[in-house]
Amino acid sequence: MTTAVSLPTAGEVLASVRYRRRQHASKTTVDRLTDAYLAAFLGLYAASAIAWLFDVDLSGTSFSFHETLAWLPVALFLATWGVVRYGTWQGPVVFSGPEMQWVVTAPLDRRHLVRGRFRRALVVAAIAGVIGGMGVTLIAATMTDVGRVDVFISGSASLVAVALSAVSLSWHVERSARWSTIVNRITPIMLGVAAVLAVGVATGHELAVTWSGPWGWASASSIAATGGDLSGLWIQSLLLGIVAAVMVFSAVVTSDHISDEELWRRAEARSTAAAAMFFGDVRTLRRISRRNRARGHVRGRDWQVMRPARPWLVVTSWDILTLRREPSRLVTAVILTAGGFVAAVAATGRSILAIVAFLLLYAAGSRLVEPIRIEVGQPNAHRMLPWRWGTVLVLHCIVPAVVMTALGWLGLAVVGIGGFVDGVAFGELSFVVPFAAGALVLPAAVAASRQPFPVGTIVSGGDAGPVLALLWLLVGPALAAIVVSISFGGLQRGLAGSPSGFFSAIVVLGGATAGFAMWLISRKDPP
């Protein structure tokens, strides 16, 4: 005798999973409310800190909110592209490993499962758009007394529309290997487009920028609220609405156009990425996203190991080799250094930009000392070499210091050609650069030579846990900041025409570099 089998819908199965998971939920409602309270408290704290930074920086300067908002199209363009690029390895529709194993592979309607996840992503995007849009237009209206309701609504709706479009586009990238490849390949071109938009804003062509695409249309009302041109606002809003509607519709109708392989790949990447994020392991996170963007096939040019001229150059030659095999590290360092120089040149009278310049340059040095982190991750590997642990660490600093020096000289040359420093100062600063590079790279090396980020401290450290974890993260930048700030007076005197100023800066930077190197050499072999 046969028995008919009645299959549940996808929604019923998901509800059943949710119900059962709630039975074993470790967090109570009180726990969740406490978490929400803590998040709100920290958010307010962060917002007040940012406001304080702006207060400090803007007092006595000719800050214009309108000028700042003019950069909104560039920011939106980059954010949109970031969301689209996220679709190459994760995207708006991601299931967990257990969901894939037990729910997605069940005989359930795939469209229903995918649409549920996609709907959730759209809601998150809409909330982000509302918060962003309301924030920008509210501040704009407050600061400029342009309190028009239509502009306010249009500003909020525009950011919602651009967020929905970005998420929908990200879905198309997620479901198609071909689109993913295209996105990966044209990312440098898109960065070029962002640069063109930035040049347009910087040269006062903001009207043209607001007509350049959805990112510009979405910014138009906010810019208009601070005194810009309102004439084309409704056309731009209409265009944006059409684009968002088409994008969302096309995503919904293709909601079952994704292979199991893509969903499995994302589930596995999500699981590993979550673990990496929990342990603060940025390196693993980067590797996962890179591997998944390349769909499991990551293979650079097959560079061969060079035979070093001297035995002590083994570590150096290995570091050069890894830099050639993974040039993205060098590219990042170049971008960060360039950003640091731009911020430094623009920092006159703006202390916040000086801090940004320092952080960017430190980040460049930190990116280059990656071989030390690899060494720390494999502490027994150094036993193949005839040197102690501390010596190996210092040898790993040679290539980063040389690269930072070269980048520093390059940046200085550009700044000199731009006429931002005179000939004499240029010559003397070029002597300072190698020591400054050392003073940035060595503290980064000191920070990198420690064990990975102690996530357990956040929990086990009680109330002081998050503070201890933060201090752990700040050690490297703080060491570099102390040295740079001490040498800063000398540099300023040098730039004012006193050669002894440069000399004292060199002494401070060089002495600190030597001190950090000695500390690294004194490190005992890992157990």
Add this chain to the structure above:
Amino acid sequence: MLGWMRHESEPDLLFDVMAKSDPVPSTFVDVDGLGRDYGDNTALESLDLKVAIGEGVAFVGQNGSGKTTALSMIAGRLDPTRGTVRIAGKDIHDRQVAISVRSMISFVPDAPALYPDLTVLDHLQIVGFAHGVENVDDRSAELLTRLGLETRSHLLPRELSRGMRQKTQLACALLRPSRVLMLDEPVSGLDQGSRRELFAVLSEAKVGGAAVLLSTHQIDFVDGLVDTVVVLDQGSVAKIGTYGEVMKDGVVRELGLL
């Protein structure tokens, strides 16, 4: 009776693909020229295989030989670069028929994929519900007893050993009404007693009307269990035949599988 056994007399439980009027094809799993590349690397060159209901196939080989790739493509978890996989005459990678074909395959992966906040019994209940299994409670109890999990049914995955987690997955796979049971490295993490129990369960599955496909690098496990052994070496089929034929050939010893 275990979950999959009822299909022997009730073929209409296999939904639209295996409707009552459809005869069970003699070749249930038909693999034709299946291959997969990762860029310049070939993970699997070309695999041809035909498996009937009640038959067993083992993929053996060293690490990186292509066992998991082959199994994953047959299960529809991985898209092939070339070739086709047909289950009951339907292309497993055809999106239009994917749901009905998927319902016929139970795949037990090497790495356990369990909800961290659901118990062993919860997993069985969900799988049973999602696949429309009747008398889930009775069937679950039967499976848990059979696999030695009856006293651990209320435990969460983190409270289980690796072998127990593997058994939980196996229980879920056996509960759902499938025709093809696929297991990736099912022996790893299991003690001798559990290995014997797994052997018995898989043998019963074959007799009960399921095609069993598994991958392992422990070739001795499949002796007497499978009808065909596919020896893979660096993505190529080095030898294909019965257990006896494969063992007579020197390739198994050359590859260090003994």
